[in-house]
Amino acid sequence: MTMPHDAVILAAGGSRRLGRPKQLLTRGGETLVARVARLVLSTRPGEAIVVVGAHANEVATVLGAIDVQVIVNELWQTGMASSLRLAADALAGRGRPTLVTVVDQPALEARHFDALIAAHDDGQDTVTAYHEAAGVPAILRASTLSRAMELEGDVGFRRLWSGTTPRSVRADELADDLDNESDLRRAVAAGWLDDPGE
Template sequence: MSHDAVILAAGGSRRLGRPKQLLTRDGETLVARVTRLVLATRPDRTIVVVGARCNEVATTLAAFDVQIIVNELWSTGMASSVRLAAAELAGRGRATLVTVVDQPALEASHLSALLSAHEDAAHEDDRDTVTAYGNAAGIPAILRACTLSRAIELEGDMGFRGLFSDMTPRSVRADELDDDLDDDADLRRAIAAGLVDDPRLPPRA
């Protein structure tokens, strides 16, 4: 399926107390890891929105063929990043894969499942396709162009869930993505599960 991609990597990780973008899994930063997984889906265009620690985050992506956009308003919440990406992709008229960096259990197989579900059902059921986990649903998601174009409506930390006003999106379940990296307890669980390297240990050679 022809699609674009957006990676939201601008947050300040206030509750965690360290930039989650620069945490590592098997020696690879989380922002580089999700970028690699997203690029494996062969998007036509890939945008990474950075903000906090933007220079360090951008440096880890030097080897990837992506467009980096700096969100100067990153501290106002995720909505400002979504608006920037939507403005950059305006008029392209294709579906957009949207991901974040703080789901260390994400694998390429789930992104492929999302894209397949969206493509297979699009001719019968024109809806966005999101990830279901626990009792919630959200990112990673495939947004239709008409949904992404409404991002100007978003404010603060609303995220793109506020865009699903016309109909309930279809979903692909991935309960392993329910655990993100909001605080130190989340980080400890991720380390124990082998999903994140312990930042207190020296980097792997």
């Protein structure tokens, strides 16, 4: 049985360094934002929220037929913290762990979400470890997500872990994100993205 949980997809970024919307790149003809939404919904969350910002109209249109709640972050240019605050506000009082993910890890598969859920207990947050780092996708306890109101600027929830050690599930392939054109070409070569030039 799936652990009761909610889910948040952070999809508000402007993709400035890449020069094109990451959310709308495709894999197998499916946009990354729609693909991640589909993978998230396979975990059967109680609520599934997508926070959009840059390119909000185009991204919301892609999500139109998908059973997610779209929230527009008008302050997306201030960084990730504003999206986390919106998500925390939308889920306030539900008291469930929340799966938090992004759209620019093109190697992401549903089995990783399943592994995070299987590893999680409510004694600590559960994060993804890749190489020497740790971060999203992650499952945050309700108490951690509620503290997102403390965050400002372009910071994520790592700031909330001071003094604690989250549980981790390793997935080194998720270290490959889409910050620039070189990352994009590498993802295309690996078969994780359609070639946007074709």
